[in-house]
Amino acid sequence: MDADSTLDEAYGRLHRTGPEFEGWLSNHGPMAVEALVRHGQARHVHRWLDRYMDRLDELPRGLTPVTADDWRAALGDAHRLADWLAFFAREVRERPWRAVLETWWPRLLPGIAAGATHGVIRTGHAVHALLDHEDEPRRAELGQALGYWAARWQPVPLTAPSGTAEPAAALAGVPRVPDQSAGITHRLGQLSGLPGWPPALAALRPAADAGQARDLLAEVTTAAALHYLPNAHGSPVMLVHAATAPMAVLRTLPALPRTEWVPSLHAAWAASAAVTAAYAPATSAPPGSLPTAPGSAEEVFELAARHGDEHVIKLADTCLDVHTRTGRPEALAAVVRAAGLIEELTV
Secondary structure, three states, rough: HHHHHHHHHHHHOOOOEEEEEOOOOOOOHHHHHHHHHHHHHHHHHHHHHHEEEEEEEEOOOOOOOOOOHHHHHHOHHHHHHHHHHHHHHHHHOOOOOHHHHHHHHHHHHHHHHHOHHHHHHHHHHHHHHHHHHOHHHHHHHHHHHHHHHHHHOOOOOOOOOOOOOOOHHHOOOOOOOOOOOOOOHHHHHOHHHHOHHHHHHEEOOOOOOOHHHHHHHHHHHHHHHHHHHHHHHHHOOHHHHHHHHHHHHHHHHHHHOOOHHHHHHHHHHHHHHHHHHHHOOOOOOHHHOOOOOOOOOOHHHHHHHHHHHHOHHHHHHHHHHHHHHHOOOHHHHHHHHHHHHOOOOOO
């Protein structure tokens, strides 16, 4: 069986499950299998799913259909999750998927924090797969991703970049929220009252056009991936999303009108900075305590695949992209650190 067929079969299995389980945890299956297939691990996908899917819930049941006239009232209403899934299932069946994405991206983008950024991350993986090969299972996956994003839609206080800082320096200057004792909703809720938050977002240098926005977004992704290495102990799982969220947006840009690229940069930067503010440790780990990357990028991804945790796999997917673009070995070392801090997926 070829890789395309394996991914489509995996989507078929996963689409019988809901986008969340245990009340609010995100179903990472579609994101992880897309990464596994893309990086040459298709032969392991179904075995990985056999281990992962035991924890998942069935598809939720709907309440009232979402319509083109009342969608604004349902945006961000998690009780309408099944209604949103049904709405976007119809959208991607009846309209070209690029048209659906073009319509809904600017509506959903302000709520980029949805599901701890998993709404946009799942969308990015779905678009990544569709840009390789268009078929019904991949269109259906995009519908599931957009429906999840709409149901969990959650904004982050946004300030457009207007400073001079490069992404690494701007990310290092993001202030921590004062109370890191609860979950992400509580932590992100503190951003609007955090005095240093607007200046931290504004500190990043701006992008004058779509091309600059794409390049700067790639640099933001790189900065977040490299920032993970010395700071992962703050929250090994949650800080993964500071890198994977902007990567998801970066991978979606080719399917979007260029007029959406600058606002996409602004939202992705805010999301990465927000996760950093919510979970970064008070002090970074000393350089001498950090791992180095063993061998090649392919070996590092194989390490992530053997480890099995979905966050390690997703971080590896992002960090290999960063390493390909920049040659920075720290990007691969970040995957090794994640594998050392996050519990392996077991049977």
